[in-house]
Amino acid sequence: MRKNKITFLVMELLLLILALFFVWKIFNQNVPEKRVAVVLPEAGDNRWDALIKGMKQSAKNNHIHLIICNTDEMESAEVEQEIIQEQRNNQIDAFLVWPASGSETEEMLKNECADVPVILVVENVYNGDEQESSTFSEIGPDYYEMGALLARELGEDASKIGIVAGREESEASTSAVRGFSDTLEQMKGEIAWCYYQEEDCNVLDEIRARAPVDHLVVLDSRTLDRIGEQADNDELKDIRIFGIGYSVKSIAMLDYGKIDGLVAPDGYEIGYKSVEEMAKKLQHRFYKTKSAKTTIKMIRRDDLFQDEDIERFLYSYE
Amino acid sequence: MKIKEDKKRFHKEEFSIQSIIMSVLTAVTLVTIVIMGFLLYHRFRQTMDKTAVSDTEATVESTVERINLAFLDIRHIFNAANYNVIQEFDISSQEFSKQFSLLYEINSDKIQSIALYGKDGKLIASEPVAMEKNNADVTSQSWYCNAESDIENIQFSLPHTQNLFRDGSFRFYRVISLSRSVDINDGERPGSGVLLVDMKCSVIEDVLRQINDSSDGIYYYVCNRDGEMIYHPRQSEMSRGLFAEDSSPASGYEDGVYKMSSGGTTEQVIVGSIAYTGWKLIGVIPQNRQTTSSDDLKYYIFITIIVLLMMLLGGNRIISKKISKPIWALDESVKAYEAGGKPDIYIGGSTEIRHLGHSVQKSYEQIEELMDEIIRQQNERRKSELAVLQNQINPHFLYNTLESITWMVEAQKNDEAVLMITELAKLLRVSLSKGKTIIPIADELQHSRSYMNIQRARYKDSFKTEFQIDDGIKDYCIVKLVIQPILENAIYYGVGHMDEDDDGKIIVRGEKKGEDIYISIEDNGMGMPEDVLKNLLTDTNKVSKHGSGVGVINVHSRIRLMFGEKYGLSVESEPDEGTRVVIHIPAIPYTRENAEQLEKQPCRQWRKEDEKK
Numbered sequence: 001m002r003k004n005k006i007t008f009l010v011m012e013l014l015l016l017i018l019a020l021f022f023v024w025k026i027f028n029q030n031v032p033e034k035r036v037a038v039v040l041p042e043a044g045d046n047r048w049d050a051l052i053k054g055m056k057q058s059a060k061n062n063h064i065h066l067i068i069c070n071t072d073e074m075e076s077a078e079v080e081q082e083i084i085q086e087q088r089n090n091q092i093d094a095f096l097v098w099p100a101s102g103s104e105t106e107e108m109l110k111n112e113c114a115d116v117p118v119i120l121v122v123e124n125v126y127n128g129d130e131q132e133s134s135t136f137s138e139i140g141p142d143y144y145e146m147g148a149l150l151a152r153e154l155g156e157d158a159s160k161i162g163i164v165a166g167r168e169e170s171e172a173s174t175s176a177v178r179g180f181s182d183t184l185e186q187m188k189g190e191i192a193w194c195y196y197q198e199e200d201c202n203v204l205d206e207i208r209a210r211a212p213v214d215h216l217v218v219l220d221s222r223t224l225d226r227i228g229e230q231a232d233n234d235e236l237k238d239i240r241i242f243g244i245g246y247s248v249k250s251i252a253m254l255d256y257g258k259i260d261g262l263v264a265p266d267g268y269e270i271g272y273k274s275v276e277e278m279a280k281k282l283q284h285r286f287y288k289t290k291s292a293k294t295t296i297k298m299i300r301r302d303d304l305f306q307d308e309d310i311e312r313f314l315y316s317y318e
Numbered sequence: 319m320k321i322k323e324d325k326k327r328f329h330k331e332e333f334s335i336q337s338i339i340m341s342v343l344t345a346v347t348l349v350t351i352v353i354m355g356f357l358l359y360h361r362f363r364q365t366m367d368k369t370a371v372s373d374t375e376a377t378v379e380s381t382v383e384r385i386n387l388a389f390l391d392i393r394h395i396f397n398a399a400n401y402n403v404i405q406e407f408d409i410s411s412q413e414f415s416k417q418f419s420l421l422y423e424i425n426s427d428k429i430q431s432i433a434l435y436g437k438d439g440k441l442i443a444s445e446p447v448a449m450e451k452n453n454a455d456v457t458s459q460s461w462y463c464n465a466e467s468d469i470e471n472i473q474f475s476l477p478h479t480q481n482l483f484r485d486g487s488f489r490f491y492r493v494i495s496l497s498r499s500v501d502i503n504d505g506e507r508p509g510s511g512v513l514l515v516d517m518k519c520s521v522i523e524d525v526l527r528q529i530n531d532s533s534d535g536i537y538y539y540v541c542n543r544d545g546e547m548i549y550h551p552r553q554s555e556m557s558r559g560l561f562a563e564d565s566s567p568a569s570g571y572e573d574g575v576y577k578m579s580s581g582g583t584t585e586q587v588i589v590g591s592i593a594y595t596g597w598k599l600i601g602v603i604p605q606n607r608q609t610t611s612s613d614d615l616k617y618y619i620f621i622t623i624i625v626l627l628m629m630l631l632g633g634n635r636i637i638s639k640k641i642s643k644p645i646w647a648l649d650e651s652v653k654a655y656e657a658g659g660k661p662d663i664y665i666g667g668s669t670e671i672r673h674l675g676h677s678v679q680k681s682y683e684q685i686e687e688l689m690d691e692i693i694r695q696q697n698e699r700r701k702s703e704l705a706v707l708q709n710q711i712n713p714h715f716l717y718n719t720l721e722s723i724t725w726m727v728e729a730q731k732n733d734e735a736v737l738m739i740t741e742l743a744k745l746l747r748v749s750l751s752k753g754k755t756i757i758p759i760a761d762e763l764q765h766s767r768s769y770m771n772i773q774r775a776r777y778k779d780s781f782k783t784e785f786q787i788d789d790g791i792k793d794y795c796i797v798k799l800v801i802q803p804i805l806e807n808a809i810y811y812g813v814g815h816m817d818e819d820d821d822g823k824i825i826v827r828g829e830k831k832g833e834d835i836y837i838s839i840e841d842n843g844m845g846m847p848e849d850v851l852k853n854l855l856t857d858t859n860k861v862s863k864h865g866s867g868v869g870v871i872n873v874h875s876r877i878r879l880m881f882g883e884k885y886g887l888s889v890e891s892e893p894d895e896g897t898r899v900v901i902h903i904p905a906i907p908y909t910r911e912n913a914e915q916l917e918k919q920p921c922r923q924w925r926k927e928d929e930k931k
Contacts, residue, residue: 004336008635012628019624022617029613057555252488256451268554295558301453305481312557314479314490 047247054271062279101167123172141265147179162213166220168196218243228253268316339638448483461495469499492519535607760792781813781822812843
């Protein structure tokens with residue numbers, strides 16, 4: 001009799017717990033989405049259109065709340081640190097960060113984001129040593145391969161080449177320059193000069209100050225857009241311009257003949273995959289995020305409206 | 319083998335009636351509630367699916383209507399440009415430019431550009447005025463070729479990136495081109511050209527985006543008759559292989575609702591046709607669509623099932639207890655009875671159980687009566703058996719002793735005859751004991767001494783007798799005539815045939831150890847072989863050939879009948895060494911009450927009652 005009573009009470013208790021669980025489920029359906037902050041320099045700039053579109057679509061699929069931080073240029077790790085600190089006070093669950101140039105960025109990210117997951121987007125942190133890999137996962141294009149693609153595009157007739165790269169303490173710039181130089185070396189091309197941009201510099205003045213070249217390779221998207229705009233100026237009129245560009249403006253300038261060749265990373269894919277990877281991390285605490293290299297595309301003027309792939313590529317920018 | 323054992327064990331396991339009733343009721347309840355819950359959920363799901371289908375149908379219908387209206391608007395603009403501007407005015411006139419510009423201005427929210435090209439693909443006029451791209455060869459573009467090949471109708475292109483003009487803001491525009499070959503008035507010379515109206519893709523895409531954003535798991539896409547995707551909410555993912563949608567089956571369907579298999583699941587598709595273009599608007603309801611309301615319903619059904627189950631479990635318990643409690647109480651009282659108690663048999667509960675209780679009570683009362691009767695009969699039987707055993711002594715012994723006295727008188731041994739008669743008188747006094755069975759040990763010893771004196775006279779003192787008796791045991795009870803048969807055995811089988819020189823001796827010892835009394839009769843005669851010794855106390859058919867005719871087994875049986883199984887005789891014997899017989903009896907002081915009690919019924923019955931008290 002006593003055994004029966006205990007069995008009965010245990011069953012009632014179990015059923016009560018189960019009922020309470022479902023009541024909790026009903027009231028717990030509006031679980032707040034995980035908040036992921038996106039830290040990009042000049043977040044409103046149109047070069048990030050495809051990237052943010054990809055991020056938003058992936059965030060929608062994975063029920064993530066994206067917060068695109070309103071930022072200006074990010075010249076150094078300190079500026080980026082301020083933005084991250086500001087967001088930390090905003091109950092952020094994870095960060096998608098474009099790392100500022102400079103070797104201190106990695107340390108800063110380790111300190112500031114020790115207890116929240118971080119994925120680097122577009123490019124990796126600069127650590128000065130090409131052999132040493134970063135501790136963070138990175139989702140972005142292979143800059144070395146983009147540099148190499150440009151070198152192959154220039155071909156063997158490129159005699160005098162000038163390179164305008166981004167900041168010297170940037171993993172993307174150094175990798176692209178290395179990829180370009182290594183490939184060109186095999187093709188017996190000659191690099192007349194290589195200029196790494198500095199803070200508050202005028203790129204056109206720097207170009208003017210250097211030896212004349214007949215091919216200009218611009219490995220920084222923002223600079224490419226600026227140089228492209230000035231392509232009709234006297235000092236650039238006879239120079240063929242090639243470069244790496246993320247924005248629709250770069251593609252339009254290729255279309256208008258202001259630049260001659262363009263390697264474009266797939267911003268949409270970077271955005272989509274970075275949020276997807278972060279969603280996996282947020283869903284499974286012990287998941288280890290993985291780095292991924294995204295698609296890159298060599299775009300030529302003649303192929304622009306002939307190639308269906310490029311047509312679809314353009315669709316991501318709208 | 320193991321399984322068989324497990325099965326046996328399972329079958330042997332006992333379940334209480336309450337457990338069985340409770341289990342059966344719970345199982346029935348559970349199955350019923352689960353089935354009802356499932357049916358309820360299924361019914362609701364069906365209703366929801368039907369609602370989703372009808373809602374999607376309505377959305378498809380209204381969206382098709384809106385897109386058709388948008389296309390109709392553009393057609394009107396196109397026709398206005400053709401009939402009211404191009405065919406009305408000379409293309410080189412100011413009025414033409416003015417009307418052309420006015421038309422664009424009025425409809426700039428819908429159209430990206432409006433342009434008129436000559437036969438050779440040369441731009442005649444365009445709004446907004448923009449610089450033509452130098453690499454844009456319009457004659458190779460599909461909208462131009464379509465207009466040239468079918469001059470009668472307005473041609474709709476698929477959405478594409480406009481490739482005509484340079485844009486100061488470095489942007490590209492997605493448009494749907496409407497083109498048609500038109501007649502042109504160029505001064506006095508009539509000619510023909512191609513009119514192009516580029517409709518903003520956003521006009522349609524905004525509508526589709528809107529319905530996709532507000533849908534709950536349902537999505538809508540547009541494809542042409544060949545299954546080529548025109549709009550999909552996840553088009554960018556599709557172009558990168560991150561998402562797949564097979565539009566070819568649905569693109570072949572006429573307007574209506576269809577079920578389609580896709581990726582192992584069945585989905586419902588609602589197809590609507592868009593006018594002028596032959597495009598299809600397709601609404602997809604995935605089978606695994608999870609909506610908030612269906613989740614809510616699922617949880618509510620679970621909660622209802624659980625609460626019902628809890629209540630029914632409580633109810634089941636009360637019912638099962640109500641049924642099983644009287645049975646259990648009856649069972650407990652029967653068990654208590656079986657354990658030796660004399661409880662009142664439970665009578666209560668329903669009529670059937672009360673009837674059962676009465677029956678059991680009556681049965682037990684009858685059993686009690688029968689048991690008492692059996693015990694009474696057994697006691698009677700024992701008493702008569704004891705009497706029979708005792709009565710076996712007198713005739714044999716008397717016959718032998720009287721024969722010895724006769725022989726002594728004949729042989730003129732008068733003194734010895736007198737002694738014999740005197741000892742015989744003492745012996746008979748004890749033997750008779752006024753018909754009692756229980757006598758004091760002192761009387762039994764007197765009887766033994768008298769017997770031994772008679773026998774020694776008969777055997778001419780060929781052996782000696784010694785009594786080593788503790789005085790303390792003399793006032794305890796003993797069954798009469800138990801030592802004498804042992805002594806008789808000791809004489810006939812031990813020392814009786816020994817010569818005087820052999821020092822034949824019989825020693826009788828008596829002592830009290832704890833609650834028991836031990837009287838041993840030991841001789842140094844020839845002893846017994848092992849097989850004789852083995853059967854001495856068990857062979858009931860053995861009949862003594864000598865002495866009184868009463869065997870050792872007779873004594874053993876009498877003691878056990880009187881005092882219980884644990885008492886009686888034990889015999890030790892070694893051939894050529896001698897025999898020792900020990901009488902083991904309980905130490906019961908000889909009083910009138912004890913003697914009468916023992917006489918009335920055997921000691922074991924008497925002791926049992928004492929223990930119960």
